[in-house]
């Protein structure tokens with residue numbers, strides 16, 4: 480049966496708005512985030528949100544099930560040496576995970592160094608995401624996990640940011656990239672006691688004025704969450 484995507488979108492919007500309100504009240508009530516103010520500039524440069532065109536075909540791709548749960552340490556994720564500028568506040572609350580695509584002009588892989596350099600160029604401390612998941616499925620640590628990220632303006636103080644390389648407005652993630660992203664989300668949910676749902680795992684566009692994580696991936700977020708839920 481084909482689900483009505485408009486209905487799904489509306490329901491999702493209601494849930495995320497309610498969650499954002501609660502999270503915002505919890506976070507801003509007692510935890511001003513100065514680091515986030517300093518790193519604001521990039522979000523003003525992002526491509527503005529366009530309306531979802533439900534008549535345009537979403538490119539198909541595989542969202543495989545996870546066959547074996549692995550903890551964050553079992554995933555054995557390398558942490559390349561990056562030089563950050565200044566200090567980054569410690570994140571004291573982690574209740575959400577935000578999924579991004581790199582969203583550059585072409586749908587191709589990017590190196591961590593490239594993204595780090597780009598974000599430094601925005602006047603930030605360095606790469607704003609906590610993880611990068613490459614097209615071949617390789618995961619890398621980016622910004623230190625315990626620090627406030629710079630990936631979802633006004634929502635950084637309570638969230639972890641994962642970036643899949645590529646541009647999913649025009650392309651789709653390879654199976655390896657989606658599978659490793661699912662494994663990473665599952666490991667983070669276990670690590671931070673997050674119950675995976677549409678009110679805890681977000682696409683960037685749920686929270687900010689952007690098309691990220693792209694036209695082809697965003698509508699499939701509930702399937703990704705379903706696979707994460709199934710393995711926990």
Ligand SMILES: [Zn+2]
Nearest residue numbers: 579580683691
């Ligand atoms: Zn994004």
